[in-house]
Amino acid sequence: MKRYLYILWLSATVFSTQIIRAQIAPLVIGDSLDLAIRVELTNSPKAKLRLEKFAAELMVLDFYNTYCGSCIAAFPKNNILQRKFGNRIRILPITYEDKKKVDGFNQKNDYMRGNELPIIIKDKTLSALLPHRGVPHLVWIWQGRIAAITSGDMLTEANVDHILSGQSVVDWPRKNDFFDYEMEESQQDTMLYSKFYSYQNGAKLNYLIDTIGNRIRAKFTNVHPLPLFTFLYGKKHPEMPFMKKKERVVLNVKDLTDFERDTTMPYSLWLQEHSFCYESTWPLGIEQLALMSNIVTDIGNRLGLEVLYTTHRARVWVIKPMQERVVPHKEEPNAVVQSVLIWKGLLELFQESFPPIILDGVDPEKKITVYPSVTVKDFVSMRQILNMNGLELVEEEREIEALVFNDK
Known part of the structure; x- marks a missing residue:
């Protein structure tokens, strides 16, 4: 009898699990979202609530994680939008990460310290209903139905005004991480x-x-x-x-x-x-x-273009060996040693205002020490780090590779 009851219980469990999985079908534009879904929160007076508690004329579900730099950088702007539009909108950041991870990150990050938005944590259900591969991933719910699914840069004051005024968003660029266009x-x-x-x-x-x-x-x-x-x-x-x-x-x-x-x-x-x-x-x-x-x-x-990969003259920064004697710099904790090639490549990548950086007479694999006491943000600070390592930085006009676009 016990074996019979166990089989019944196991069958019921498997059957109910299949029903739950079947119910979590991805939602698309035009569908309505069940606001009875219960979510777990941080940065909120209550740790658990139903989504209906956040119901507003416009809800923006903002899927993110703490590893996404552009997501984090958008938090101050999103807080301003929430305050400006008040109860008419509700911006809800959503992450799969747990409270310890999110709170610990928020306490250390400058963008997050003044955050007033409640954050949905440990999410599985909403991500299953609204699947995506990349973040930020925004789902706009207008009057109870999904009106748009976009990238994070679409969350602007002008676009919030646009949708609140009832204007069409059918032509907005859609974010679909599973789009498979084949002719x-x-x-x-x-x-x-x-x-x-x-x-x-x-x-x-x-x-x-x-x-x-x-x-x-x-x-x-x-x-x-x-x-x-x-x-x-x-x-x-x-x-x-x-x-x-x-x-x-x-x-x-x-x-x-x-x-x-x-x-x-x-x-x-x-x-x-x-x-x-x-x-x-x-x-x-x-x-x-x-x-x-x-x-x-x-x-x-x-x-109607002719596109060439050729050379032209442009202003660049050139790294050269330094002629003067190097004055030893005192050791600093957390100093980083890396090749000059990798270091200058990272600066070119992340410092958009920097021009191309050229090595002249310097071994690309030469190791340099990058000291945390010097933040490289311009020509002077970059030169300071190089001088500490026996190298010089000069600005010159040189022949460099370029893409040239000509009208035909």
Whole structure:
């Protein structure tokens, strides 16, 4: 009898688990969200509440985690928006992390110290209902229904006003981390072809070069000319330096609207207007250099551009051996030792205002000590660190590699 009851209990448990799993079907735009869902919170008077307690005319579910720099940097702005719109909106940050992790991070981080937004923690249910792969991931719930799913940069005062006034958001750039755009005719077509088409809403940025049958396919989705041509020339020239510097781009074009971003609008909206998709196939045996050259020419023709990887003169910072005797610097705790190549590469990457940095007569593998007492934020502070390591920094005009865009 006990065995019989155990089997009944086990069957009921398995059956109920299957029902629960079946009920957690991903929601899409137009669906309503069950506000009876119970959530766990931090930075809130109550540790557990139902979502209905946060009901507002507009709810913005902001999925994030403490490892996402852009998510954390947005918290002060989101707090300002919450205060400005008051009870009309509710911005709810949501993370899978636990209270100890979140609270510990918030106490140490400058962006989070003044946060007034309650944070949903240890989330599983909402992430199952609204699946995603990357954060920030925003779900806009307007009058009880999902109106939009976007990237984090779309949460602005103008966009909140837009949706609160009842205006359509159907054309907003959609964030869909599971979008799989495939042109069936492309896979079945045995002929070589080239296609150029507009931005695909909901599709992810994608650079793909693969094989289909006896052909090589190049497929680029929602791409912008600058990073696309950088990618293509990088395939031709693996030694190409870091190109995301204004000194490495020359625009000999009459219309700059596709190249100069309007900073008054969210990047997602700007990208929607100035990106495109491209697909082409090529013979399987074609060499990579020839393939990349052909793709560059084909896309350039469609855009009315000639794009060259060449050299021009520009102002740069040059690291050289120092002639004077090095004055030993006293040891500091937490000093970091790394190669000068890696150090200058990180500065080029994260210091957007810095020009290209060139090594002249310096072994790229030379070890330097980076002292925490000196924060590198400009030419003077960078030179100070280099001087401590027997190196000099000078500003010069030099011939450097660049992408040159010419009108055809």
